Amino acid sequence: MRRKLFTLAAALVLFAASPGLAQIKIGVLSDLSGPTSDVGRPYADGVRHCVEYLNKQGGIAGQRIEMLQVDYAYNVQQAIAAYNRFKGQGIVALQGWGTADTEALVRFVARDEIPTYSASYSAHLADPQVAPFNFFIAADYSTQARAALQYFHDNWTEDRPIRLGLLYPNHPYGLAPIPAIKTFAQELGYELVAEDNVGLGDMDATSQLLRMQRQRPDYVWVGGTISSTAVILKDAQKVGMQAKFITNIWGSDEQLLQLAGSAVNGHYGLQTSVVFGTDVPGMEVIKEMTGGRPQMTHYIRGFASMYVMAESIRIAAEKGPLTGRAIRDASRALRDFDPMGLTPPISFFEDDHRPNMVVYIYQLFEDRMEMLAEQELERRPEWLGH
Numbered sequence: 051m052r053r054k055l056f057t058l059a060a061a062l063v064l065f066a067a068s069p070g071l072a073q074i075k076i077g078v079l080s081d082l083s084g085p086t087s088d089v090g091r092p093y094a095d096g097v098r099h100c101v102e103y104l105n106k107q108g109g110i111a112g113q114r115i116e117m118l119q120v121d122y123a124y125n126v127q128q129a130i131a132a133y134n135r136f137k138g139q140g141i142v143a144l145q146g147w148g149t150a151d152t153e154a155l156v157r158f159v160a161r162d163e164i165p166t167y168s169a170s171y172s173a174h175l176a177d178p179q180v181a182p183f184n185f186f187i188a189a190d191y192s193t194q195a196r197a198a199l200q201y202f203h204d205n206w207t208e209d210r211p212i213r214l215g216l217l218y219p220n221h222p223y224g225l226a227p228i229p230a231i232k233t234f235a236q237e238l239g240y241e242l243v244a245e246d247n248v249g250l251g252d253m254d255a256t257s258q259l260l261r262m263q264r265q266r267p268d269y270v271w272v273g274g275t276i277s278s279t280a281v282i283l284k285d286a287q288k289v290g291m292q293a294k295f296i297t298n299i300w301g302s303d304e305q306l307l308q309l310a311g312s313a314v315n316g317h318y319g320l321q322t323s324v325v326f327g328t329d330v331p332g333m334e335v336i337k338e339m340t341g342g343r344p345q346m347t348h349y350i351r352g353f354a355s356m357y358v359m360a361e362s363i364r365i366a367a368e369k370g371p372l373t374g375r376a377i378r379d380a381s382r383a384l385r386d387f388d389p390m391g392l393t394p395p396i397s398f399f400e401d402d403h404r405p406n407m408v409v410y411i412y413q414l415f416e417d418r419m420e421m422l423a424e425q426e427l428e429r430r431p432e433w434l435g436h
Contacts, residue, residue: 096352
């Protein structure tokens with residue numbers, strides 16, 4: 051099976067080098083066939099289309115981008131093996147994917163000085179003391195949750211504390227923002243009234259919701275992914291819960307609207323990019339690259355991640371030899387860089403790799419995601435990495 055996977059991986063090498071033409075090689079780790087492939091495929095499409103777009107524009111600093119992509123099927127060992135092959139092939143930077151593999155590679159990419167942009171938004175990956183060569187282009191999971199708490203606190207009109215419930219999988223991804231949520235909720239005066247677990251693969255959440263309903267929360271944080279979130283929302287509708295649910299970035303997208311149907315109406319989803327069709331310059335590029343076919347928010351973040359990394363490579367290439375350290379330093383020099391309006395402006399610093407403190411809050415309906423607010427938090431030093 052392992053050999054078969056590597057055979058498949060080898061077949062996924064894209065943009066083969068043209069003899070005599072300078073190339074900038076980047077590695078891309080994708081989940082195209084594993085447990086997160088439902089969101090991994092559109093994200094990978096966004097990365098790939100951005101590379102195609104940049105090459106159409108002449109590449110980076112006059113050099114074409116050669117994209118070496120491997121489907122690692124969300125298997126950490128496969129990711130490490132692919133990374134080592136990428137390194138042998140001379141990549142200068144890496145587009146990574148999930149939390150487990152990104153964290154497994156932190157030590158390797160720091161040792162090898164290979165800047166890595168991933169789709170894992172774990173807060174500690176933004177701390178250069180822990181992950182000096184890691185970057186991402188979205189507010190981290192903890193910042194996303196804090197932004198939602200701040201927004202609902204600021205718009206609360208009743209003369210009593212907000213009653214908060216938490217539903218999340220007992221899994222590193224689900225657990226990651228929980229300490230930050232509890233601490234900030236207490237700071238804002240929320241009353242934490244209920245807490246329970248719903249697994250990523252659970253097909254029923256009725257018992258958890260009935261327990262939670264007895265505590266009458268006003269808002270419930272949902273920290274799972276699309277499938278478990280759809281189960282929660284449909285079961286909440288079935289038992290008649292009145293609470294509003296706040297779904298995190300991997301738990302709310304265009305697929306959720308289809309899976310949950312009318313049960314999604316009026317609840318909230320957190321995002322760090324615009325949705326397809328928004329009137330920003332980058333959307334015209336995306337429409338051109340996709341023939342106008344609607345794309346998921348994960349696609350848009352993948353496109354933006356590659357676009358921001360390319361800007362760092364461009365700055366580094368124009369200053370001198372293209373090394374990993376030069377690309378890292380160029381990333382850290384970005385100030386309010388605008389990825390064509392697809393995300394809020396990006397800034398990284400030598401001692402702080404949080405890209406921004408901005409979160410988009412959408413209200414969800416079965417036929418659309420409607421932008422409700424752009425919530426920005428202060429860049430508190432004590433929040434870095436937590």
